Amino acid sequence: MSNKGAKNRTVFAGVALVLGVLLLISVNLLGNAAFRNLRVDLTEDRLFTLSDGTHGLLGSLGEPLLLRLYYNHSLANDYPTIRDYARRVRNVLAEYVAASNGMITFEVMNPEP
Known part of the structure; x- marks a missing residue:
């Protein structure tokens, strides 16, 4: 009887584990x-929160717009300030893309020096 109870507990634990994984x-x-x-800006200064005016402008675009960031990765590796600034610019432009309802596309160009 003890062996059967242990087997039942093992089966129950296995079934519970599978159900838990499926639920997750x-x-x-x-x-x-x-x-x-859903987009949440958790930065202290709300760096990536677009103003109402920006949302209005992005919502009223009459034709598609392509934004290009020209950024040389190999040169920026020597200048952390430029690398950090470029990351911030990419993040803000990504917010523009997300708020534009498909009217803005964004690409990063890596020109040769």
């Missing part, structure tokens, strides 16, 4: 679908 995957998929466009 389901919650992850539902959360991803529900909050796909």
Whole structure:
């Protein structure tokens, strides 16, 4: 009887583990679908929060716009200030893209020096 009880507990633990993993995957998929466009700016100075005026301008674009950032990665590696600034510019431009309802595309060009 003790052996049968141990076997039942093992089966129960296995089933509980599988159900737990399935629940975790389901919650992850539902959360991803529900909050796909949710963007939160957690920086202290709200660096990546666009103003109402910027949202209005981006919402009123009449034709598609292509933004290009010309940034040489190999040269910037020697200058941390430039590298950090370029990262901030990329992040802000990514916010413009996200707020433009598909009217803005953005690409980074890596020109040769």
